[in-house]
Amino acid sequence: KAGVTQTPRYLIKTRGQQVTLSCSPISGHRSVSWYQQTPGQGLQFLFEYFSETQRNKGNFPGRFSGRQFSNSRSEMNVSTLELGDSALYLCASSLGQGGFGYTFGSGTRLTVV
Amino acid sequence: DQQVKQNSPSLSVQEGRISILNCDYTNSMFDYFLWYKKYPAEGPTFLISISSIKDKNEDGRFTVFLNKSAKHLSLHIVPSQPGDSAVYFCAASPIQGAQKLVFGQGTRLTINP
Numbered sequence: 001k002a003g004v005t006q007t008p009r010y011l012i013k014t015r016g017q018q019v020t021l022s023c024s025p026i027s028g029h030r031s032v033s034w035y036q037q038t039p040g041q042g043l044q045f046l047f048e049y050f051s052e053t054q055r056n057k058g059n060f061p062g063r064f065s066g067r068q069f070s071n072s073r074s075e076m077n078v079s080t081l082e083l084g085d086s087a088l089y090l091c092a093s094s095l096g097q098g099g100f101g102y103t104f105g106s107g108t109r110l111t112v113v
Numbered sequence: 114d115q116q117v118k119q120n121s122p123s124l125s126v127q128e129g130r131i132s133i134l135n136c137d138y139t140n141s142m143f144d145y146f147l148w149y150k151k152y153p154a155e156g157p158t159f160l161i162s163i164s165s166i167k168d169k170n171e172d173g174r175f176t177v178f179l180n181k182s183a184k185h186l187s188l189h190i191v192p193s194q195p196g197d198s199a200v201y202f203c204a205a206s207p208i209q210g211a212q213k214l215v216f217g218q219g220t221r222l223t224i225n226p
Contacts, residue, residue, distance in 0.1 A: 031212055033212055042119075042216040044216070048212045048213060056212070071128075102159065102214075103156075104156030104157045104158070106155050108155050
């Protein structure tokens with residue numbers, strides 16, 4: 001079965017712009033979580049959506065937001081981009097019952113210049 | 114506040130020998146621990162997990178040890194193979210099934226022929 005698909009794979013944006021990243025989960029998975037990976041910081045949890053509702057949220061500013069659609073596809077949006085937002089953004093999908101069942105996508109590499 | 118720490122950014126091991134990756138955590142509420150492996154340009158993939166009711170879990174060449182009193186876990190790979198070269202992340206959550214994982218910074222393992 002198809003894995004978790006993230007688009008686009010690479011993105012270059014300018015400071016102050018906004019960006020939208022997309023994640024299509026594995027068919028049947030209802031939970032989508034987003035993580036930011038930066039060198040030296042590991043993966044940091046952004047938020048999790050389950051059945052179109054945000055169920056968990058990490059410690060990121062309000063510039064980071066997300067949503068989930070009825071088909072479980074999810075988008076995350078970052079407004080007023082800063083240089084420090086340059087990172088690999090990973091989404092992971094699961095049935096919703098556990099981190100054990102996480103399957104990660106390959107990520108979107110965002111570079112802010 | 115880094116609740117999960119991998120203090121070695123990199124580790125180099127000869128093929129056939131044992132690789133030992135370490136992870137420390139500070140939050141005593143963590144009860145479930147996982148290891149993920151990440152190749153460049155791919156998302157992390159689940160490797161092995163352990164719950165706090167155990168002190169050891171084994172899966173083929175991979176063994177995870179948990180020392181709750183020291184808040185320390187380690188991943189042993191025996192024997193190490195060139196394909197094991199990757200970045201390894203440990204992660205923790207308060208319960209099995211939590212959708213929010215707290216990750217360490219990662220350790221880059223290089224297996225030398």
